[in-house]
Amino acid sequence: MKTYSALAHPNIAFIKYWGNRDQALRLPVNGSISMNLGALETRTSVTLPESAPADHLVINDDEQSGASLARVSAFLDIVRQLSGQKAYAEVISRNNFPSSAGVASSAAAFAALALAASRAFGLALSEKDLSRLARRGSGSACRSIPAGFCEWLSGAGDEDSYAQSFAAPDHWELWDCVAIVEAAPKSTGSTEGHALASTSPLQAARVADAPRRLQLCREAVLARDFEKLADVIEQDSNMMHAVMQTSTPPLMYWSPASLLLMSEVTALRRRGLAAAYTLDAGPNVHVICTAGSHEAVKRHLEGLPGVSWVLVSPVGGCARLLGAN
Numbered sequence: 001m002k003t004y005s006a007l008a009h010p011n012i013a014f015i016k017y018w019g020n021r022d023q024a025l026r027l028p029v030n031g032s033i034s035m036n037l038g039a040l041e042t043r044t045s046v047t048l049p050e051s052a053p054a055d056h057l058v059i060n061d062d063e064q065s066g067a068s069l070a071r072v073s074a075f076l077d078i079v080r081q082l083s084g085q086k087a088y089a090e091v092i093s094r095n096n097f098p099s100s101a102g103v104a105s106s107a108a109a110f111a112a113l114a115l116a117a118s119r120a121f122g123l124a125l126s127e128k129d130l131s132r133l134a135r136r137g138s139g140s141a142c143r144s145i146p147a148g149f150c151e152w153l154s155g156a157g158d159e160d161s162y163a164q165s166f167a168a169p170d171h172w173e174l175w176d177c178v179a180i181v182e183a184a185p186k187s188t189g190s191t192e193g194h195a196l197a198s199t200s201p202l203q204a205a206r207v208a209d210a211p212r213r214l215q216l217c218r219e220a221v222l223a224r225d226f227e228k229l230a231d232v233i234e235q236d237s238n239m240m241h242a243v244m245q246t247s248t249p250p251l252m253y254w255s256p257a258s259l260l261l262m263s264e265v266t267a268l269r270r271r272g273l274a275a276a277y278t279l280d281a282g283p284n285v286h287v288i289c290t291a292g293s294h295e296a297v298k299r300h301l302e303g304l305p306g307v308s309w310v311l312v313s314p315v316g317g318c319a320r321l322l323g324a325n
Contacts, residue, residue, distance in 0.1 A: 004119040005045040008111035008144045008319035009036045010097065012176050012278065012286045014233045015210065015217050016240040017139050017152065019197030026139040027161050029197070030210035031154045033217045034143045035288075037176055038169065038316025042108035044093040046120040052088040059093050059109075075110065075137040076117060082133075083121035091117075097178075097311060106190065110137030111144035111319045119321060130319070131162040139194070147318035149221050151214070169315040172224045175294035177275075177287040178311040179301045181257035188251055190281045196247040206239045226290055230269060230276030233288065237278040244281070255283040257306025264304060273297060 011034040019029040055073045057064040064072075076089055091113065095105055114134035118125050125133065127146060135142035135152075143150045146165040149172075155161030197203050213236050220229035244251040258279065265277040265287055274290040275297045289297045294312065301310050 001047060001050060002120070002324045003045050003047040004116045004324045005043060005322040006112045006115035006119075006319060007041050007043050007322055008108045008115065008141075009038055009316035010040050010042070010105060010108040011036045011140065011143045011150065011316075012288070013140065013143075013280060014221075014229070014278065014288075015213050015236050016280070018194060018240045018243060018281075019203060019207070020139070020194050023195060025158050025161075026135050027157065028139060028152065028154050029203075029207050031214055032140075032143070032152045033214060033221075034140070034150050034152070034163075035174060035176070036144060036148060036150065036169070036316035036318075037313040039313035040095075040097045040108070040311065040316075042093060042095050042105070042112045043322065044091065044109065044112035044116050046113070046116040047090045048085075048087040048120055049090055052090065055088050056090045057093075058091070060095060071137070072113070075113065078133065078136050079114075079117045079121050079123070082118075083123055085121050087121075089117065089120065106138040107140040107144045110134050110141035113137065114141065114145070115319050115321060119324070127318070128162050128164070131164075132158065134319075135161065135163075138190075140190075145319050148315055151218065165318075166218065167221055169317055172221060172315070173291040174315055175289045175291065176311075176313050177289060177294055177298045177301055178313070179257075179261050179285045179287060179304070180308045180311065181255055181261070181285070181306050182283045183308065193244065193247075193251055193281055196249070196251065197243055199248040200243040200246040202239075202246050203243045206243055209239075226274045226276075229288070230274075233276055233278045234266075241279065251281075253279065253282050255306070257304075258283045258285055260304065260306065261285040261287075261301070264300070268297065268300065 017032040131142040131145040148169040149167035152163040
């Protein structure tokens with residue numbers, strides 16, 4: 001009986017994923033672009049105990065039941081189907097960053113689980129197929145499989161909806177300073193939020209404009225053009241949150257501290273610091289910086305009211321197997 005362990009990083013989306021055209025397969029309504037966060041990680045181990053009566057899940061030392069366990073078991077059912085095995089699994093996972101607070105904990109978790117579980121069940125999947133598998137657990141998890149700067153291709157169906165790297169981690173030394181204003185889990189999770197996206201009258205316009213934003217973002221990263229990157233990621237973040245706020249029922253992830261931080265970041269950029277904000281589905285603010293400005297940005301964020309602490313991360317690598325024992 002072997003235990004397989006894997007590590008994956010969360011990612012911060014520059015061009016956002018919000019809304020599915022197929023909820024079961026988690027096929028997105030538009031493509032997205034992200035950056036892996038190398039200092040943040042999830043480590044997950046998977047064991048297949050003999051004669052286990054059910055799946056067992058422990059996250060950050062807390063035994064899980066209810067919806068969390070059901071979601072992981074449903075994902076493991078996919079792995080069981082792919083492998084032709086029916087064994088139940090013991091899954092132990094740990095983050096070094098807050099869960100369910102808009103820091104892509106589910107992305108890292110399902111990327112690490114996809115790798116560890118597939119190996120535990122005897123599968124040797126390609127990077128593409130690992131990305132497709134991770135997507136089934138959490139859409140953005142597909143972007144935590146490849147390294148560096150990644151693009152999730154929306155595809156026509158399950159076979160061609162996956163993420164691939166378009167720039168290596170060392171292509172551009174960007175940093176993410178994550179200002180934590182709320183570490184508690186959000187009241188409405190991303191899975192529920194995606195299902196509401198189509199109720200917003202703004203979603204169709206956001207999706208229709210996505211190819212333009214994807215192209216601008218891709219070009220900005222490849223050219224290492226920070227001004228161009230800042231403009232497109234802030235616009236894209238604002239567009240996604242506008243959809244959230246106009247859904248039925250509306251989702252308001254921004255807090256007063258979030259609004260203050262967004263204003264402060266734009267003021268910092270006017271003063272010459274290379275900094276730009278983006279928010280995922282949560283109140284915490286990701287501030288993307290260049291290597292020359294991230295220390296000053298971190299110090300400034302730490303002094304603002306409402307900021308509990310600041311996580312700092314450079315660009316990260318791919319999901320990787322830690323070993324088997």
